[in-house]
Amino acid sequence: MKIAVAGGTGVAGRLVVEVLRARGHAPVVLSRGQGVDLLSGSGLDVGLAGAEAVIDVSNVITTRRSVSVDFFDRAGRHLVAAAERAGVRHLVTLSIVGVDRVRSPYYAGKLRQEEIVRGGAVPWTILRATQFHEFAGQLLNGVPGPVAVVPAGRVQPIAVREVAEALAGLAPESPLAMAPELAGPRVESLVDMARRLIAAGGARRRPVLPLRVPGGMSSGGLLPTGAGPRGTQTFADWLREKTSAMPA
Template identity: 70%
Template sequence: MKVAIAGGTGLTGRHVGEVLGAAGHEVVVLARGRGVDLLTGAGLDAALEGVEVTVDVSNVTSMKREVAVGFFERAGRNLMAAAGRAGVRHHVALSIVGIDRVRTGYYQGKLRQEEIVRGGGVPWSVLRATQFHEFAGQLLERLPGPVAFVPRMRVQPIAVREVAEALVALAVGEPQGMAGDLAGPRVESLVDMARRVVAAGRARRRPVLPLWVPGPMGSGGLLPTGPGPRGVQTFDEWLAEGGAEGPGRDQGRGRALRSR
């Protein structure tokens, strides 16, 4: 099967491509470096020729609402329109658990992406997943100063590889609409995760102090609320295997998902 990956050069996209390739599928990467611009639509029609399934793991790093909504609006509309013209039979998009409860900033952009997928005219599946194991380290990288103030919140982190495997399982099957929420094996404190990343020497050594955040984000709003598939690799296992040394490492390879 010929499968196109939007955002295929990113952390998640690279894993999705590896899983698809290992299963014998033909992979097309949709990225600027491959001559495709999701924001303008340039190169999309040519790249999607003969493609049966599209997987969207494209991303924007800004937490600002207007930037995130603008990106997912333009990229989503261009991708869905091109997929329709190409006769794509199944579109799969990666989203985030809890964005309908934590409706701020970046999450508004992901909600807009889901709306576009639902109304795009191509049979679809959306997989909402929790934060990746990399989340705490990425947050520390963005925090300046001698002290890192990390939001006091609970997350249920999952290995990127396990997310990629779940996306591929959806992609090769029939469209499901909203799939069950995918989460890691256990709930963690984001503050404790950040402290463990620092203690392991994977981030700049400095004190990590909790920062109270109001509303749903601080009260478990990003945790799954119902049954669904759960990953196997814990945050501590990922950290011990060197997962925080940088993006793109192959952690969680070959691990099965288990359902709660």
């Protein structure tokens, strides 16, 4: 099956493409390097020609609400419209567990993306997944200075590859609308994850201070609320894998 992957060069997208190819599908990467611009819509009609399904893992790295909403609004509208013109039978979009419960500038854009998918004419599935194991490191990298202030909250982190495998499995099947939430195998403390990452040499060594933040993150808003598929790789497993691959 020909399956287009929007954001196919990103962290999750590269693995989605890899998994699709391993399963005998024909993935097509929708990226600027392949002549496709989601924000302008340029190249989408050519990129989607003959595609039966689309997996959208496109992303923007920002902490600004306006940037996030603008990106996911424009990219989402162009992708849905082009997919409808191409006769795509299934659009699978990756979203985030808690996106409708945790107030975040970035999440505002993801909610807009979900609204566009739901309102479009292309049959759809939205998969909300929990944070990746890399989340603690991303938080640490975003905090300069001699002390790392990390939100006091709990997450149920999952391996990126397991999310990619789930997306690749959904695309050839019938649309589900809202798929069951996908989460990792264990609930973890974000602060503890950050400290363990630093202790293992995976981030700059410095004290980690917990900060209770408003908006739902510190009160369990990022945890799944119901039954659903669960990954197998724990944060400890991921951390061992990451540190064993680091140069001595």
